[in-house]
Amino acid sequence: NAGVTQTPKFRILKIGQSMTLQCTQDMNHNYMYWYRQDPGMGLKLIYYSVGAGITDKGEVPNGYNVSRSTTEDFPLRLELAAPSQTSVYFCASSYGTGWANIQYFGAGTRLSVL
């Protein structure tokens, strides 16, 4: 069982370039999330999805876009990369237990915008 898989693991972009960070999960979880983590800090929510075809903005959505065409995949799109988007990006999926949602994280994508 692979869990949450993120690709690529590392990427360097030039200012103004675009790219898509891929995230896929094989646990049939309805909920999926994208976070960014700056050095030594906690995680900030970019976008999340409660199911296929449904996405919502989190705390820091500006400069990003997402789509959720299938339960398994939740790609994150950067259209015009800026130095402020240099960060580590984590994808997560979760399931509800009836009393709480349990999140599982991917290993992250380390992005530098130069």
Add this chain to the structure above:
Amino acid sequence: TQLLEQSPQFLSIQEGENLTVYCNSSSVFSSLQWYRQEPGEGPVLLVTVVTGGEVKKLKRLTFQFGDARKDSSLHITAAQPGDTGLYLCAGEGTGNQFYFGTGTSLTVIP
């Protein structure tokens, strides 16, 4: 935005010492989770607390959820070098969103 503040931000202790990490907010959460993150990896869930006043133990780790479900603490007894890492709390708010704390970086010196 529902803010979660963790203290201390950094902690360096000797092996065998005890420590407590705090996670405080002015917001109420339906559940609160604690994660440990090692360099180059994603956070790994340690525990979820749901009920106000709840206490959970995981070997040498004790987690407590405040009575008002706004704050939590993590106590580690007899810390070991393997406990080194970044500890994150996260509150589950409305709309299935999670709000993460600022993190506590723990170093246990052998």
